Amino acid sequence: MGRQFVIVGAGYTGMAAVERLRNEGFDGRIVMIGDEPHYPYERPPLSKDYLRGALARERLFPRPDSWYAEHGVEAVLSTRVQRVALAERAVELSGGKRVAYDRLLIATGGRPRPLRGIAGDRVLYLRTLDDADRLRAWLAPGSRLVVVGAGFIGCEVAATARAAGVAVTMVEALDWPLGRVFGDEIGALVAEIHRDEGVDLRCGEAVASVTEHEAEVAVTTSGGAAIACDVVAVGVGIAPNVELLAGTGVQLDNGIVVDEYCRTNADGVYAAGDVANHEHPIFGRRMRVEHYDNALRQGAAAAANMLDRKVVFDDPHWFWSDQYAYNLQYAGCADGWDQLVMRGSIHDRQFAAFYLRQGRIVAAFGVNRGKDVLAAKRLVHARAHVAPDVLRDESVDLRALAARKGP
Numbered sequence: 001m002g003r004q005f006v007i008v009g010a011g012y013t014g015m016a017a018v019e020r021l022r023n024e025g026f027d028g029r030i031v032m033i034g035d036e037p038h039y040p041y042e043r044p045p046l047s048k049d050y051l052r053g054a055l056a057r058e059r060l061f062p063r064p065d066s067w068y069a070e071h072g073v074e075a076v077l078s079t080r081v082q083r084v085a086l087a088e089r090a091v092e093l094s095g096g097k098r099v100a101y102d103r104l105l106i107a108t109g110g111r112p113r114p115l116r117g118i119a120g121d122r123v124l125y126l127r128t129l130d131d132a133d134r135l136r137a138w139l140a141p142g143s144r145l146v147v148v149g150a151g152f153i154g155c156e157v158a159a160t161a162r163a164a165g166v167a168v169t170m171v172e173a174l175d176w177p178l179g180r181v182f183g184d185e186i187g188a189l190v191a192e193i194h195r196d197e198g199v200d201l202r203c204g205e206a207v208a209s210v211t212e213h214e215a216e217v218a219v220t221t222s223g224g225a226a227i228a229c230d231v232v233a234v235g236v237g238i239a240p241n242v243e244l245l246a247g248t249g250v251q252l253d254n255g256i257v258v259d260e261y262c263r264t265n266a267d268g269v270y271a272a273g274d275v276a277n278h279e280h281p282i283f284g285r286r287m288r289v290e291h292y293d294n295a296l297r298q299g300a301a302a303a304a305n306m307l308d309r310k311v312v313f314d315d316p317h318w319f320w321s322d323q324y325a326y327n328l329q330y331a332g333c334a335d336g337w338d339q340l341v342m343r344g345s346i347h348d349r350q351f352a353a354f355y356l357r358q359g360r361i362v363a364a365f366g367v368n369r370g371k372d373v374l375a376a377k378r379l380v381h382a383r384a385h386v387a388p389d390v391l392r393d394e395s396v397d398l399r400a401l402a403a404r405k406g407p
Helices: 012-023 065-070 129-136 152-163 184-196 292-306 370-381 388-392 398-405
Strands: 004-008 029-033 073-076 081-085 090-093 098-100 103-106 110-112 123-125 144-148 167-172 200-203 207-212 217-221 226-229 231-234 238-240 256-258 269-271 276-280 285-287 318-323 326-332 339-345 350-357 360-367
Touching: 004 012, 004 098, 012 029, 012 292, 065 073, 103 292, 123 129, 144 152, 144 226, 152 167, 152 184, 152 318, 167 217, 167 226, 184 200, 217 231, 256 269, 269 292, 292 318, 318 370, 326 370, 339 388, 350 370, 350 388, 360 370, 370 398
Parallel strands: 004 029, 004 103, 029 073, 103 269, 123 231, 144 167, 144 231, 167 200, 256 276
Antiparallel strands: 081 090, 090 098, 110 238, 207 217, 217 226, 276 285, 318 326, 326 360, 339 350, 350 360
């Protein structure tokens, strides 16, 4: 009897794992279980093109529904896994049925963190396709939106809403949008971009209360400001979906703890994507990454390791965000740096910023400088030391430099 692999999570991570398994020649049974009614779809457009109505629903799906059956994948949708029975090597579904596994991949992602004590029909979160449909119904010219949280989701929703003619107020508890990730100088630039586009950005304030009335919603901030709007969109991060492993002995700490091979401490159990807190050999620490590119790459790496390929997952991580006329890209992980080197003009909003720690490039952020960021990604992966003057020098071909120093 052939082996049976179970993938819990029918998102992009699960899809990437399925594809890798079949491409690597695995001919056993694959069962993919997801709690949404949809087959895997792309999430990045949910806060951008799809939210503003510029992308048809069917284009969110990279594979037609028929692809899964054609490749021998049993998709069990609209079904939640209640728990994992490690001793029996089985997962228990919401209806009570059990599905046995030889290898198990947990790719359950996360769910939006709620505003404590604040709820209502017009307090919306954006994580799923259905969430995007609910929010999109409110984004008509002249409507009023309050965005809570100026992280990537909040900033993208604000930019999309402004393009649709919506009046936007964005409330952020920190001093700058994205300042925790990029530092004050970059955070101040992001704030300037949104204010120039007409967003009423209020930093250093949190939401204290939300009260729904028949005609409008009243938002009160921690500073005492009162903001009237039609709908509230909350984007204050996600919480990893780990409940199915509670009490099993699988190590949990800000997600599911895995090594550089995506393995948990339980035999035959792997995790990848937003839910995985993975050991990163380049940065020498654990991290949990909530981005599309990581979902694809880590899902594929986990699948290879389920087949005992011994693939180290050491991708430096990369993601992008489109806001107004600006393409923002980031590679690496700058959890601490002692030097920030600029290439290009931050004033003209076309630049790359390199984050250095003890002379080594640990991350790069760019505005309309995607090629520079992708070159920097290779330098991060190579743990390269590059002189600041070289990074600043526009005559230096960073791609050629990365080719020389890269792996």
